[in-house]
Amino acid sequence: MEKSKVYFTNLRATANMNLLQKLDKLVRKAGIEGIDFKEKFVAIKIHFGEPGNLAYLRPNYSKVIVDLIKEQGGKPFLTDCNTLYVGRRKNALEHLDAAYENGYNPFTTGCQLIIGDGLKGTDEAFVPVENGEYVKEAKIGQAIMDADIFISMNHFKGHEATGFGGALKNIGMGCGSRAGKMEMHCSGKPxxxxxxxxxxxxxxxxxxxxxxxxxxxxxxxxxxxxxxxxxxxxxxxxxxxxxNPEFGANDALNKKIAEYSYAVLNGRPHFHISLVIDVSPYCDCHAENDLPIIPDVGMFASFDPVALDMACADAANKQPVIHGSCLAEKHHHTHDHFINTHPETNWEVCIDHSVKLGIGKKEYELIEI
Missing domain, CATH: 3.30.70.20 (Alpha-Beta Plaits)
Incomplete structure (x- = not known):
């Protein structure tokens, strides 16, 4: 079986090639220009960061992708959906205020910001999930489903419920409406x-x-x-x-995220970028970020989000633990940094279920740029 291709570049920079130029080179080498962007609406799914958290991706990275898509004749917009929890991003007005506060606006990114599930998180599309074990009809932000092409830009980090947050987490959970997020997180009713x-x-x-x-x-x-x-x-x-007080088990959550990812990606062109930097132990939804648990690794890109998550996890697990981090204070049961950080999680459940659904492959060829 042919392996999926995952492209990688490290974070070394020179006067002739800065990190933004390296990101541009990476995604071009990975084949993003093979997508027909001309006159197409392009959703770039990103996490704008909960104010107070400083580990989220800087808007400068997203502008690289926006400029490339506009160069190819596309119509890009940055998007995320409202949160289930009570915070600064639970409705579109506060969400946009939070994004602006964190540096995301049309002037810094070169495109508009659209909250995918509308003002109150109820603007959703109902998308069938073929062979879904848990989800028969996913509730996805309408603006995201209205787009012709889907791009994910992911900050790869730890996560207290899923082990880590990478491409699949950003797609599946991130694109769910508030009701969709409740369906993934919870087993009961409000x-x-x-x-x-x-x-x-x-x-x-x-x-x-x-x-x-x-x-x-x-x-x-x-x-x-x-x-x-x-x-x-x-x-x-x-x-x-x-x-909703009835939060479900983490393995079920991971499978639901895979099924929501299938709903978002099925039937249209998609491409994925992950930055393994500032690898905080918790999600960017926290209003704080702890010391990173490992050193920065680099930037990855692929058409296959499953292979991309595998490559990022493998690269992260080869890194030493940062002294003084919360991971350094824990007893290490395995050689996996994310399971050691959150022992009650198993991120491979999401990977394996995504493979079963046909989203992508675990096997990959890593090509360094």
Whole structure:
């Protein structure tokens, strides 16, 4: 079986070739120009970073890809979807404010920023998942599904629930609407907080299944016999009074991420870039970043997101542990830095399930540029 090609460049730079020029050279060598971009809408999925976190990718990197796509006649936009958790990126207005605060705007990136699932995280496309074990119909941000071509730019780092966050995590979880994220993270249905509910009744108005009523204290109550778990009530509540307390097992989460990735990628051209730099132990959704657990490695690119994640994980696991990091303080049960950082996770579940779905291959040929 032919191996997938993954292209790599290290982070050494000279006066004649800086890191941005190296990224441009890398993706061209990896074949990105083989995609027909002319007059096509191109979604570039990136994480804008939760304010307070400084490990997210600098906007300078995204401009390299934006400029290349525009050079090829494409119409690129940077995108991410709203978060399930309460933070600075739970609706489009705050999300864009956070992105601007972190340096992402049309002037620094050369293109517009669009929040994929709209103002309140309810603007979603329902995408069938063939042979899905957990997900039959993924809920993906509408703007992302409206794009003709999909590009992922990934900050490769540790993650407390999935082991690491790379291409598949950025695609599957990142492109899910708020309801989609609830479906991936949780196994139950949402509940309403009587303490936070202000009796505005916005949730009741948006519920299509008459599952929400108000008790004698005029506080929202969700009837789980009627609730279908669509998550629209989460998006409608401006007071964070609705949440889902039943978080699922990490292996199930990883499989759902693979199935959502399939929904995003199936049937259209796609290309993937990962930067293994500032490898923090936790997701960029944290409002802080800890000391990196390993030294910076380099930049990777491929048409195959599965092979890309494998190559990044293999390269990361060859690195020494940084003294003083949280990983250095842990007992090392394996030779895998990400499992040692988060022993309750197994990132290979997502990889293996993605292979089963036909997204890509684990076997790769690493080509250094």
């Amino acid at each position: 509940v309403a907080s009587k303490r936070k509910c202000v009796s505005c009744k916005a949730c009741m108005k948006i519920c299509a299944h008459d599952a929400i009523s108000f008790n004698e204290n005029i506080k929202a109550v969700i009837d789980h016999n009627k609730c279908v778990g669509c998550g629209r009530c989460l998006g409608s509540c401006n007071f964070d009074a609705i949440h």
